[in-house]
Amino acid sequence: MSAKIISGTEIAKEIRVEIKQEIAELKEKHGLTPGLATVLVGDDPASRVYVGQKDKSCNNLGIYSKMINLPEDIAEEDLLKLIDELNNDSSIHGILVQLPLPEHINETRVLYAIDPNKDVDGFHPVNVGKMVIGEKCFLPCTPHGVLELLSRSGVKTEGAEVVIVGRSNIVGKPVLNLMLQKRPAGNATVTLCHTRTKDISFHTKRADILIVATGHPKTVTGDMVSEGVVVIDVGVNRIGKTSEGKAILVGDVEFDSVKEKAAAITPVPGGVGPMTIVMLMKNTVEAARNKLVRK
Numbered sequence: 001m002s003a004k005i006i007s008g009t010e011i012a013k014e015i016r017v018e019i020k021q022e023i024a025e026l027k028e029k030h031g032l033t034p035g036l037a038t039v040l041v042g043d044d045p046a047s048r049v050y051v052g053q054k055d056k057s058c059n060n061l062g063i064y065s066k067m068i069n070l071p072e073d074i075a076e077e078d079l080l081k082l083i084d085e086l087n088n089d090s091s092i093h094g095i096l097v098q099l100p101l102p103e104h105i106n107e108t109r110v111l112y113a114i115d116p117n118k119d120v121d122g123f124h125p126v127n128v129g130k131m132v133i134g135e136k137c138f139l140p141c142t143p144h145g146v147l148e149l150l151s152r153s154g155v156k157t158e159g160a161e162v163v164i165v166g167r168s169n170i171v172g173k174p175v176l177n178l179m180l181q182k183r184p185a186g187n188a189t190v191t192l193c194h195t196r197t198k199d200i201s202f203h204t205k206r207a208d209i210l211i212v213a214t215g216h217p218k219t220v221t222g223d224m225v226s227e228g229v230v231v232i233d234v235g236v237n238r239i240g241k242t243s244e245g246k247a248i249l250v251g252d253v254e255f256d257s258v259k260e261k262a263a264a265i266t267p268v269p270g271g272v273g274p275m276t277i278v279m280l281m282k283n284t285v286e287a288a289r290n291k292l293v294r295k
């Protein structure tokens with residue numbers, strides 16, 4: 001068997017068309033342009049690339065993008081002051097602070113300072129809590145993107161054995177919570193594995209749907225999965241550079257061996273990555289729309 005490739009690039013394109021329509025409607029009917037502020041502290045090359053991609057995506061869709069680049073040694077109080085200003089800026093509907101932050105800054109304190117109504121990353125505890133109890137809220141972009149990839153490629157989660165490898169707050173845990181919800185894109189039986197799990201293969205072999213987010217290439221290999229599994233590879237690992245100096249990216253799954261057994265699989269790049277950005281755009285438009293309701 002050779003797997004169907006689930007293209008995040010194509011699905012993200014489809015969603016962008018829908019978002020563009022929503023933005024046009026907001027502008028036409030309400031004179032409202034959604035606005036996103038991205039805050040980058042320091043000069044980490046990967047973070048710079050991510051922020052740049054978000055800015056480009058805003059510009060392509062007609063979202064106002066305010067990119068703020070702060071020096072590595074900025075004081076935590078100054079960063080909190082800036083967040084407060086953005087919370088009160090009526091042209092900004094979404095605020096994203098690019099993680100990780102330098103060590104001298106308390107990440108939790110910064111994320112808690114963002115107005116939950118502008119928390120388009122879905123990391124504020126108010127939004128996390130609402131997500132867990134199944135209330136309407138901003139869903140974190142990567143987990144939401146994983147759900148959209150599955151549902152838009154016709155993969156049913158209801159009653160499925162879903163196995164997640166990786167328990168981070170930004171990927172594994174929210175994916176677990178979303179898959180558990182009593183609604184069409186959920187209703188799965190979910191197992192969450194991590195570094196203390198006794199026998200990962202035992203679980204990965206049972207999976208109908210396998211979602212991997214560990215940050216290590218080849219965490220899952222062909223001998224660890226069963227025929228017909230659907231695999232979502234969240235991982236992004238830089239393993240070198242091409243002769244033109246471009247980063248060589250691989251996921252957390254050994255693509256070549258796993259694709260021989262899987263029914264469907266996401267590639268890296270071109271799988272979850274484009275979905276994360278488009279879900280951020282979707283949340284920003286939703287934040288602008290919510291503001292109309294709150295007026």
Ligand code: NAP
Binds near residue numbers: 142168200214
């Ligand atoms: P993280 O915070 O480092 O968490 C990794 C998790 O994986 C931890 O829970 C860890 O277990 C577990 N783990 C690591 N090695 C393992 C192994 N060999 N077997 C079982 N579990 C293992 O990472 P993250 O932020 O969730 O990111 C994970 C990956 O997704 C990274 O490659 C990252 O670049 C990528 N990512 C991609 C996107 C995107 O848009 N495409 C977005 C976010 C993240 P313990 O808890 O026991 O340590």
